[in-house]
Amino acid sequence: MTEAGDRFRSGELTVIGRVNTASNVTLVCDVLDGEVQQPPLRVVYKPIRGEQPLWDFPDGTLAGREVASYLISEALGWGIIPETILRDGPFGLGMVQRWVDGVDNHTDRGDRLDLIDLCPAGTVPDGFREVLRALDQDGNEVSLIHADDPRLQRVAVLDILLNNADRKGGHALEGVDGQVYGVDHGICLHTEHKLRTVLWGWAGQPIDDGLIADITAFAKQLPGVFADALSEHITDAEIDALIDRTQDVLDNPVMPVPRTARPIPWPAF
Template sequence: MPTESTEPGVHELLDRGELTLVGRIVQASNATLVCDAVTDGRSVRCVYKPIRGERPLWDFPEGTLAGRELASYLISEALGWGVIPRTILRDGPFGPGMVQRWIDTRDRRPESGDQPDLVDICPPDEVPTGWLEVLRAQDSEGSEVALIHADDPRLRRVAVLDVLLNNADRKGGHALEGVDGSVYGVDHGICLHTEHKLRTVLWGWAGESIGDDLLADIAALADRLDSAGSLRDELSAHITAREIDAVQARARELLSAPVMPHPVGARTIPWPAF
């Protein structure tokens, strides 16, 4: 299983370090700030999303986006997959919000002959071995391009987690290959709805079987959500009881039909895709 770095003091720094603003991710639709959490001359980089900077969503009226990010992290941890970086709720320069450890990513350079990104676009006749084509479209100049993603078990685990979370916004830029060799998923503010809302760029495995190793973890998660307990209690602080029940129902559905779902409906890929 992939595990997030647990070098001494990292969690304590995230939990208690003073958040010093470094910059802002301007492409984000909600306030998304890059900070250093600093204590006694030590620091760890993180993403800070203050609740006061969230834009209300009519179809996600319950709770906060920050709470949904934390609930998603708790589910990832309960599965033992380590897919979502360490995530907490805490106070910051602009009030309470989500704080998540920053992931340093591998720098791929196409000009040096390196492979494409985990999720990328390329001419349809140049899809490399080990990548799956999701769809074809036209670029701004009218040329045909293919949306592709790596056929990588690390990324596949992210895709399975998205099914459980009912992720409505898995863009290509939300799947990160860390320098530590793990693949992480970030930005889970619009997850965990009771209605089907799965929108993702990771459709390349549609109809394929889910591995027994992942199914064993999913079964354990479903069992932990069967009755009142620490996980259900933790989740109930951030999402509704019906949303928790929906997570369990999605887990049971995967166990009864252990294949990756096919796209359903007109809106199955987020826009923009990156």
């Protein structure tokens, strides 16, 4: 393991801030090296004791779901979710995830849109897909849009497998390294259908053959040793449901259409 990996797994977490918009306690931390002058390693830390109770997810399970989601992303070979582990911190056991340095498209010039954004209704730019129209806080009609970008579509396909109940606009990040990352996977992997996402722009369209090839390989390794690794974080019933969702995608390789009255998480960002 590299020195940075050692620090990530066992270095002392120093809290430098809190994400106040998050539903659960979400702390930004630096992992310092007390002996060698190294740049701090920045992480996100979500202690289990800071998780808010939910009516449909068992208490104290969100951190484990984040780790399981990371393991699934890695097993697929997609690298969508930053490295995520369970470890101790200043407020007890919790999820720790490597920080993503994101692109800031909202510069003074304001000449670029984020991967998921709003625009005036009826003015969807090239390279974007409209999800819905709504009224903003000033009563103006706007369109919720997302980029027609294969990096983002891969996130949308991962959400199908994870049964992600909370893919908000702020949970898909364009990194400065050119990758697109997904974060906040605490309410995933339920046995019942829970998919809520802002990434509905591809609904009804075929899933890319390359992604299906990756899912086919993933399906073959799901039982056995990999299932044992997941069982440390989610239940056997939830693993069985993951296996079923994976097979459903292979049997019908098409992006789904909304099946519930509330297919988009709120707030959307």
